[in-house]
Amino acid sequence: MSERITVELGERSYPIVIGRGLVGGEFDLTQHLAGGDCLVVTNQTVAPLYLESLRRNLEGASIQSVSLEDGEAFKTLSAVETILDTLVESRANRDTSVVALGGGVVGDIAGFAAACYMRGVAFIQVPTTLLAQVDSSVGGKTGVNHPKGKNLIGAFHQPRIVLIDTDTLETLPDRELKAGLAEVIKYGAIADIEFFDWLEENIESLLSKEPGALAHAIKRSCELKAQVVAEDERESGRRAILNFGHTFGHAIEYCLGYGEWLHGEAVAAGMLMAGELSGIAEQQLARLRDLTERAGLPTRPPALGAAKLLDAMSLDKKALNKKLRFVLLRDLGDAYVTSDYSETGLQTICDAGS
């Protein structure tokens, strides 16, 4: 049994299929390949767990695989080159498909390689972390980090299908599950107060990986992301609200060194910082803080000092005309993008590291 959401992007529309046992064969992925061959990109943590299972699913196709080193530190142009080399070596043609099996890092790298190989070949996402399932696998953003900044090199390249097998979360470490919940909470905070209510009631079920609760949280998150992406594929406007907490979060990740805090952890602290900068009622801010805390996530930045954080933010790509832009909240459940904020407030918030 599986559920299906469509990301509406005209001729680039694609389905997100959510369910149990999908990688192992409950869903036939072969029919979604562009041609008879594919390259599965995964990493050294995920490969021993799910690569064989995916290979069986794809039986009949000619399958190559590349296993990258695990971690944000390896999200580099050099990893993309490894994939491109494999595609060239196997003489892959325009009708090949690149399949990403893993978390957000694998999806971002593999997607960018698919975007660049022969100026774009088919791409399929099989996300195996909660973060990738609710966020990075949907919407077509691909890319890698530059030594001086996150996601500075990349492309928009939509997948043909996103296959979300919730069973893969069984092997996901708790810390990563929690990091994924940061993005789930984000959707409630920026666009759906009812979903936020539901999360307040069900956060313990999610933490204990209750399948029904996970499936609902993933589905609702994907629906909300799909709506926003359909309105503004290339982030010329509204799509930027998905970056709630991210300008702060990226700066935290950059200053600490990628991998010290997980992306979701940095975003969690960033959401609280953005919430505070929004000047919403203290009662609403408290709800956001409580839920984040119950999810086992940080609610304050590390003690880095304002100067370092602000400098890192000015390189963040969401900055426009050198003037910082933030996603702020009108109310809990209602976000907007602005460059109209209190400079002294920002300073105070960045200095409040613990």
Add this chain to the structure above:
Amino acid sequence: MSERITVELGERSYPIVIGRGLVGGEFDLTQHLAGGDCLVVTNQTVAPLYLESLRRNLEGASIQSVSLEDGEAFKTLSAVETILDTLVESRANRDTSVVALGGGVVGDIAGFAAACYMRGVAFIQVPTTLLAQVDSSVGGKTGVNHPKGKNLIGAFHQPRIVLIDTDTLETLPDRELKAGLAEVIKYGAIADIEFFDWLEENIESLLSKEPGALAHAIKRSCELKAQVVAEDERESGRRAILNFGHTFGHAIEYCLGYGEWLHGEAVAAGMLMAGELSGIAEQQLARLRDLTERAGLPTRPPALGAAKLLDAMSLDKKALNKKLRFVLLRDLGDAYVTSDYSETGLQTICDAGS
């Protein structure tokens, strides 16, 4: 005085402006920048000739520049990284513009860097070779070579404007002028017999760089390319006719080592090979051979042997499902794409190297 053609691609439409003295200031490029800053990408041959002139044109903007090594051998991912590093170092934002000043290699590299930086920033083409003016600067194909194959890594990224200053051809070496004429002849051969007639009458004027003749040849070539690109931006069908002679040509370049023959020279020989494989009347083939010869271009492949050429072609990206596809002629002036050709004919043609 300048002429203007529009490449019709909906919201990605852009003008091609053709005339004399445009780089030096007859056309104000500043108004076409996305924001207040830009990075000019050029090479060590072109920089001393036209960089200062372009800088004056762009006065008022904040201008950085990168000067690459000259030649197809440097059309690599590493050159793209150099440009990306410069953009990052200068903290370029999403509203920056990348301006390519030079030939096809500079345009391809700079365009790909513009496509990748922050998932795509504004791009402007200022082509200074005939080849780039009539072909590579128009249509949005960008990319670099892989050690094992040409243009295997890239993106579709349309420029905002193509500024063709025909005065820049004054400093173009004769051999490169002739190589550019190969693509000009191609347009006549695939899509416009009247233009082919005109070329037969005016080839000597073009070779002696008569400004009026050059302007007409460039304008008509751009018009023909713009039409084809507007019909099929991403080369899912008809656009492939622009590759007439290119499957053979790329194989020749690859087998000889990039740079041994110029691209246009390889395409010239490739056009005759494709013409022969087409089985058109000997009288038509003779017209193509004569014009190519009068333009000072090779009409036969080098003596490489069929095996080597065929192997190189099977990696060429125009191959689909491992079955080779060729652009052939129904008649001179009328091309089509097919995978229906004589295998023994192909073998003979590839063996006929001189």
